[in-house]
Amino acid sequence: MDDRIGLMGFGSYAPARVMTNDDWSKLVDTDDAWIVARTGIRERRFAADDESTLDLAAAAAEKALADAGIGASDIDEIIVATDTPEVYTPDTAAFLQDRLGAGEVPAFDLGGSGCAGFVLALDIARTRVMAGAQRILVVGVELISRLMDWTDRNTCVLFGDAAGAVVVGRGAVEAELLGATSGTDGSRAGILTLETGGTRRPFSLEEAERGGQHDIVMNGREVFREAVKRMSAATEQVLQKIGRMKEEVALIIPHQANLRIIDAVRSRLGVDEDKVFVNLDRFGNTGSASVPLALAQAREEGRIRAGDLVLLTAFGAGFHWSAAALQF
Ligand SMILES: CC(C)(COP(=O)(O)OP(=O)(O)OC[C@H]1O[C@@H](n2cnc3c(N)ncnc32)[C@H](O)[C@@H]1OP(=O)(O)O)[C@@H](O)C(=O)NCCC(=O)NCCS
Numbered sequence: 001m002d003d004r005i006g007l008m009g010f011g012s013y014a015p016a017r018v019m020t021n022d023d024w025s026k027l028v029d030t031d032d033a034w035i036v037a038r039t040g041i042r043e044r045r046f047a048a049d050d051e052s053t054l055d056l057a058a059a060a061a062e063k064a065l066a067d068a069g070i071g072a073s074d075i076d077e078i079i080v081a082t083d084t085p086e087v088y089t090p091d092t093a094a095f096l097q098d099r100l101g102a103g104e105v106p107a108f109d110l111g112g113s114g115c116a117g118f119v120l121a122l123d124i125a126r127t128r129v130m131a132g133a134q135r136i137l138v139v140g141v142e143l144i145s146r147l148m149d150w151t152d153r154n155t156c157v158l159f160g161d162a163a164g165a166v167v168v169g170r171g172a173v174e175a176e177l178l179g180a181t182s183g184t185d186g187s188r189a190g191i192l193t194l195e196t197g198g199t200r201r202p203f204s205l206e207e208a209e210r211g212g213q214h215d216i217v218m219n220g221r222e223v224f225r226e227a228v229k230r231m232s233a234a235t236e237q238v239l240q241k242i243g244r245m246k247e248e249v250a251l252i253i254p255h256q257a258n259l260r261i262i263d264a265v266r267s268r269l270g271v272d273e274d275k276v277f278v279n280l281d282r283f284g285n286t287g288s289a290s291v292p293l294a295l296a297q298a299r300e301e302g303r304i305r306a307g308d309l310v311l312l313t314a315f316g317a318g319f320h321w322s323a324a325a326l327q328f
Helices: 021-025 032-039 052-066 092-100 114-131 187-189 204-208 220-242 261-271 287-300
Strands: 005-013 016-020 043-046 077-081 108-109 135-142 162-170 175-184 192-194 214-220 249-254 310-314 320-328
Touching: 005 052, 005 114, 005 287, 016 021, 021 320, 032 114, 032 261, 052 092, 052 135, 052 249, 052 287, 077 092, 077 114, 092 108, 092 135, 108 114, 114 135, 114 162, 114 175, 114 287, 114 310, 114 320, 135 287, 162 261, 162 287, 175 220, 187 220, 214 220, 220 261, 220 310, 220 320, 249 261, 249 287, 287 310
Parallel strands: 077 108, 077 135, 249 310
Antiparallel strands: 005 162, 005 175, 016 043, 135 162, 175 320, 192 214, 310 320
16 A cells, blocks of 8 residues: 655646836836846746735645645645735635635644745644645745835845645655754844734834835845755755755755855755756745745656655745655
8 A cells, every 4th residue: 555645736826917127126226137146036926916815825726636636625634834824813724725615624824934834834744644634735825015015125126926735645646755854043033024913013003104014124144144054954954864865866946035045055065056946037035935836837847757856945034944855
């Protein structure tokens, strides 16, 4: 009997509206050359006015279910990783359970893990399958364009909206989840936060008069340094955990925040350029959606073949980090 635990279906969704660097240069004091040189981003997708986090999540989830050849009623748990939920309470997973027409199964959000949320959710799903669940829908979704400060050039040019989803289960899997590793350093929480609306800084008239935007507080250089350190260490840790060598890795799919971060991780690990998947030039940093979007696209573009060992590695606010190993 096939007893492997892993991924059985993949899906992604990026909104149709393209926002280029030139579009940004008309709104803030920036230009294409700066953004490309400092980040590698050329364009990103923004949700339409009538699209919400739930719409993005449902579009990716439906594709993942179809790809797995199952229906919503076959799912026995839903996990949504997001820092930009549909509403404050209840969580996006509750809305998604209803939208998909899934059974009355456990459904919950993993919020606040920043861009590391999806890989952490995969790790949780793996252990939930070990504990008896059959098929878990795991979604990473972000609609950050609606919450960020469109006048802050330090942050607004970095992000994009998207969703990615997978079905994690036991049996005939396409990619076995061999192992994962995750960690947190909460002492660095203040270096990257989205504060408005929490109990520390509730919504107020003053906030509303400023446009009701959520300030993304970010020390870009510190985030950069830490992202390189943690994503490369997590990659090495997960390899050690599963007893494999980095020479055996066919493809690394890192969180897509900045091309210079990805290059620095690659050179720390001593891995060739063709073994690292990059799509941030087209999508920017899509937070929790970044890794599942890249994973689904790498597979669609034929960058992953049967037999490949593929590593996912992500880093985000918290600081949180997480890495996972997949055997296709
Ligand atoms: C944000 C980031 C791109 C900035 O790049 P950097 O090389 O570190 O740039 P610096 O912070 O040294 O800033 C250089 C200058 O560019 C300016 N600048 C910032 N954003 C700009 C923009 N969009 N266009 C033009 N200039 C900009 C800064 O104001 C600064 O000007 P100053 O020196 O006059 O103050 C980079 O630090 C980064 O990607 N960090 C990680 C961010 C991230 O991934 N966050 C999400 C976490 S998952």
